[in-house]
Amino acid sequence: MSQPSALSPQFRADSLRALVATTDHGGELDVLVVGGGVVGAGTALDSVTRGLSTGLIEQRDFASGTSSRSSKLIHGGLRYLEMFDFGLVKEALEERGLLLTRLAPHLVRPVPFLYPLTRTIDRPYVGAGLVLYDAMAMAGKYEMGVPKHKHLFRRQVARIAPDLKTEALTGAIRYYDCQVDDARLVMNIARTAATHGAHVATRTKVIGFLREGERVVGVRARDLETEREFEVRARVVVNAAGVWTDEIQEMVGGRGSLHVQASKGIHLVVPRDRIRSEAGFITKTEKSVLFVIPWGRHWVIGTTDTAWDLDKAHPAASRADIDYLLGQVNTILREPLDHEDVEGVYAGLRPLLKGESEPTSRISREHTVVTPVPGLVMIAGGKLTTYRVMARDAIEAAAHSLRTTANQTVRESITDRVPLVGADGFETRSNQRVLLARRSGLHVARIDHLLGRYGGLVDDLLGLVEQRPELGEPLAGAEDYLAAEVVYAVSHEGAQHLDDVLTRRTRISIEFFDRGAEAAGATADLMAAELGWDAARRDEEVDHYLRRVEAERQSQLKLTDQEADEARVQVKDIV
Structure with missing residues (x-):
């Protein structure tokens, strides 16, 4: 692989310019992917590595929805064996x-x-x-x-x-x-797609489709950072919007046969010392499956499985959800956990293909690909582990359209042979961990932390520390991370807002009792220097993050979903 593309502010600007220029010059992309979760990023990677000109746009941040709020497991799914869904389990295990x-x-x-x-x-x-x-x-x-x-x-x-x-x-x-850090997986997939030539832009919202007769020939989009609107033409648009699938279908006149039920799953994060064990646990409950998962210096405890029809951007965990999980985990522990032990809480929505009258815990996690109108492919369902298969199937549907309408040759998928950025050199650098620690002046435990997040790209981080030794210091308020990781998140990983760094590039928002409040100022200072924020913009970012943390805390005190949702939506996205 060539040197991995840096998802820098300049890269985003160049991607938007290229998307607009293609249309302005009378051209069109082969494939435009809508949605920057794991399926959208995987679809862009599958497309571009087949030799197709590819764009990816996402209205918020990479993995800002479901794909950063999972159980963080790469697994076959033991419970699907009980449902006799052997095909899904075999596929996921592969x-x-x-x-x-x-x-x-x-x-x-x-x-x-x-x-x-x-x-x-x-x-x-x-x-x-x-x-x-x-x-x-x-x-x-x-x-x-x-x-x-x-x-x-x-x-x-x-x-x-x-x-x-x-x-x-x-x-x-x-x-x-x-297990995997799901948000980092998505960002790495998107960065790999960009390295191979995909135009990738976050904070870019689809506001309509371009049509020629029945056929979809592109989208109208808005750059949410500048409010500028533009058009992107593409031979095929692939919608990978997850729980927003029904809304996208409405944009094409309600044409489509996919109906997605959002199912809320919440997770708790507690310190590792609260449960003495060398292994995680899994056990069945009457409503779902209980996982207790080792997560660095923490445990992740999940999950619930309940229908959700309120705000999709910010699903809220209620006190009833938290009480339910604490009650379930305490049935298997000698020393019960209570609310004081909870460092972090997060809620996500599974995009399940809707059954007639099934509870969400019984709806299949298999995926479906449909072409509701010519030029538009939609994919929904599935699970984190099988994102690559979903992406392959989506591009197979797009390829069928390209072959029949443009007589275009489309090669077979090769993503089973395309390592993600950071995979190359990982084993070598892992073997050199003591040497790297000695050269950099960092503790071996710090090197291990960096290797587990950046793999072979650890050299980039160590290079930053060598050039700017102050970046080798722990991040104030979140000492598990280095200051260099914040700078790298901005310069190479597409982070544009404080929330992007504290919630997804790192997991500070769920790994500390203060939910990242103490680290917000120092993180914003580092980002301001990289992004050219003035003092007012820096303060706005910090204020928004602190209000978001407070809104989440308040929602987690409410007994019902309705009350929790009302408390959480008081603070919208900063864009």
């Missing part, structure tokens, strides 16, 4: 192995889970499921990448997880899945 061993080894890592067993009959039943789970992974096209499951007895469980209630258990089964 993608898990591919991401872990080839595409994103710097971002995706194995994580052990315990499946507690409470009845003697559970062991053969759950064990058979995990035999099938591992067998599907081993029989896939790619390496399995994780250890096989293992049966444990009560005494072994007590050693691994001292804080798990073992009195009522007959034992457990330990198995492995993988």
Whole structure:
């Protein structure tokens, strides 16, 4: 791969200029992707690596919706075995192995889970499921990448997880899945697409479609940073807007057969020392599945699964949601957790393909691709793990249109052989971690932290620290991160607002009890220097972030979704 493109402010400006210039000069893109979540970014990457001229526009930030608010798991989905959805599980396990061993080894890592067993009959039943789970992974096209499951007895469980209630258990089964920082995965996919030639622009909203008769031939868009409106012509527009799918369909006159049900899932973040265990946990509840997932110096606890028909940009977690999760996790812990233990809370919306009368916990996570009108492809459903398959299927539908209407040759998908930026050099730099620490003056633990976030691009960060030694200092108010990471988020990772950095380029907003309030000022100062903000703009960004944190806190005190939504929407996006 060539030197990875920096998603800098200049890159965004150049991308917008190129999108407009293509149309102004009477040309058109082959594919324009609408939506900068994991499916949209993956679709842009699939398109551009097939040799198609490609654009990607996103109305907010990369992964600002569902794709930064998941359980952060790359997994086959054990619960889908119980639904006999074997095809989805097999597909997801293949993608898990591919991401872990080839595409994103710097971002995706194995994580052990315990499946507690409470009845003697559970062991053969759950064990058979995990035999099938591992067998599907081993029989896939790619390496399995994780250890096989293992049966444990009560005494072994007590050693691994001292804080798990073992009195009522007959034992457990330990198995492995993988985890990822979902927002960083999306940003890296988008950056990889840009490196291969895609024009990528965030804060750019579709406000209408261009039509020639029945056919969609592009979009009308607005740059939300400048309020400038423009047109982008494309042979095929691919809509990957997730929970906004129905709204996009309305823009083309309600034409379309996809109906998406938004399902809210909330997660809690608590300090790692609150639960003594070397592994995470998974157990079934009456409504969903309970995950307790190791996350650096924290645990992520989730999730709920309830229908949501309120504000889609800012789904709110209510006190009832939080109480439900605390109640569920406390049934398996010796020392109960309470609200004082919760560092962070986040809520996301799953874009589920709507069933007739099914509860959201039963709606399929499989995806569907449709072409409601010529020139427009829509994709919905699916899950984080299978984003690459979804993207491939979306471009296959676009390719069919390109072949039939423009007699254009479209090559096969190659994204199973295109590593994401940062994958190259990751193993080498990991082997050199002690040497890198010695050269840079940073602690080895800092180098490990950087390797797990940037992979082979760690050289970029260390280069920044060498040029500007003050950037090697911990970020004031969020000492787990370096000041250099804020500067890099702006100069290379497309961050334009304080919220982008504190919520998605880092996870400061959920990893600290103050939700990033103390770090906001120092972060804004670093961003102001890179983006040329004056004092008023810098203060506006800090004020908006602090008001957003307070609105979220207030929403989490409300008992109902309606009340929580009303509290949260008091603070809109800064753009």
